[in-house]
Amino acid sequence: MSSSEIQKTRVINELRGFIKKLLQDPKILEQSLEIARRQLSEGSKSEAMARIANEISDTTSVHIPEDPTEHSEADRLYLEVLKEVVDEEQALY
Numbered sequence: 626m627s628s629s630e631i632q633k634t635r636v637i638n639e640l641r642g643f644i645k646k647l648l649q650d651p652k653i654l655e656q657s658l659e660i661a662r663r664q665l666s667e668g669s670k671s672e673a674m675a676r677i678a679n680e681i682s683d684t685t686s687v688h689i690p691e692d693p694t695e696h697s698e699a700d701r702l703y704l705e706v707l708k709e710v711v712d713e714e715q716a717l718y
Contacts, residue, residue: 632698639699646686653685660684661707662714674704 626634647653657677664676678689678700689700696704 636698636702639697640702643687643699643703650686653687656685657681657687657703657707658710661711665708665711674708677704677707 660680661677664673664680667673668676675691675693678693678696679691681687682689682691687703689704690696
């Protein structure tokens with residue numbers, strides 16, 4: 626198995642675990658979106674992702690490392706998707 630296949634398998638396994646958490650506690654999605662909406666509307670956009678990650682970790686069962694350099698591919702993907710959803714919501718208004 627190549628290193629890229631190992632990396633893909635690791636990301637898939639992490640995403641599977643994360644999806645299980647969401648299915649076990651659907652409030653996580655609502656809380657995450659609320660946090661993302663608020664943090665993206667406040668202060669520096671460049672720091673918003675770190676603030677979102679920190680607040681999600683503080684208020685839900687999802688743990689995202691405080692340091693963005695320690696974010697896994699799945700962490701980054703989740704934060705990017707949250708930002709996209711909020712951006713699309715705002716574009717509708």
